[in-house]
Amino acid sequence: MRLNKYLSEAGVCSRREADRLVQEGRILIDGEPAALGTQVEDSSRILIDGKEIRREEKKVLLVFHKPRGIECTTDLRVKKNVISYINYPIRVYYAGRLDKDSEGLLLLTNQGELVNRMMKAGNGHEKEYVVTVDRPVTEEFLAAMGKGVPILGTVTRAxxxxxxxxxxxxxxxxxxLNRQIRRMCHYLGYEVKRLKRVRIMNVCLGDLAVGQYRAATGEEMEELTRLLEKREQEKKAGKVQETYTGGKPVKNAGKYRTPVKDRKGLHQGQQKRRFEKHG
Structure with missing residues (x-):
């Protein structure tokens, strides 16, 4: 089978990540540098950064409370990378990154296809966060956040x-979107002081201590699989909405681009006046 599929099924990384590793020259097959589209067999000797890879039989899904300061990367050269931090005996890969400055729920697994299914942007899977900002939260601010905010050349979904x-x-x-909540708050004149993810789909962080991880329960895995299959069926039938369930649709801004001043950052007074004028 293709190398990227082999590594995905081995739980090493997603197919896209595998292709990136190939392009960076970090994969050897039987002593030779791998190329995109390379075919491999079970007898092939595959090395990533000098470490031999074998398909794992045991499938795992870890629920991890990522601390602030730990970086979501599989690059072991990064001092505070999440893989070295948890030091799990089976190689795992994160499903849905968290910024270095953020904390909370992070899922790690050796099931590459599960990562692909969960992270497809069009599937609209729910992720829940608790956010602390630098000034009082108003009803106007909540309404603006929920309605959709223009960032990165688009308007966020309701x-x-x-x-x-x-x-x-x-x-x-x-x-x-990249640093979405922080950018949304910044546009409305707020600064995020603490950002914590507490749920991904049906899997909740609960009272898991910072820096600790646990295996997902059988019930969590069953419900997660059910939700993924349901969403995929809805998508095929054209029933998947681009907004939060119950919210009003927000049309993509199309040619809209965030003004240069916004990208560079307006001072709080300018942001506040814009927010009070336009909501």
Whole structure:
């Protein structure tokens, strides 16, 4: 089979990540550098960064409470990478990254296809966060966040946002733009002080201590599989909405581009005036 599929089924990484490793020259097959599309057999000797890879029989899904400061990368040259931090005996790969400055729920698995199914942006899987900001959360702010905010040349999907405390809120996203919550808050004149992911689909962080991990339960795996299959069937039937369930559709901004000043960052007074004027 193709090398990228082999590595995916071996639980090493996703197919896309495998292709990137090939392009970086980090994979050897029987002593020779791998090429994109290379075919391999079970007898092939595959090395990634000098470490031999074998398909694992045991399938695992880990629920990990990532601390702040730990980076979501499989590059072991990065000092505080998540793989070295958990030091799990079977090679695992994260499903859905968290920023280095963020904490909370991170799923790790050796099931490459599971990663692919969960991370497809069009599937709209829910991810829930609790966020603390630098000033009081207002109803206007909550409404603007839930309606959709222009960032990165688009408008974010409608989402569910509820107030938690004077300076904190809970948000459920169905997309994963780069540093999305931080950018949304920044556009509205807020600065994120703490960002914690507490749920991915049906899997919850619960009271798992920071830096600790546990194996997903059989019930969690069964429900996760059911949700994935249901979503995939809905997508094939054209029933998957691009918004949070119950929210009003938000049309893509098309040619909209975030103004240069916004990308570079407006000072808080300018942001506040824009927010008060436009909502």
């Amino acid at each position: 989402c569910k946002v509820t107030k938690e405390g004077e300076r904190s809120f809970r948000i459920v996203l169905t997309q994963g």
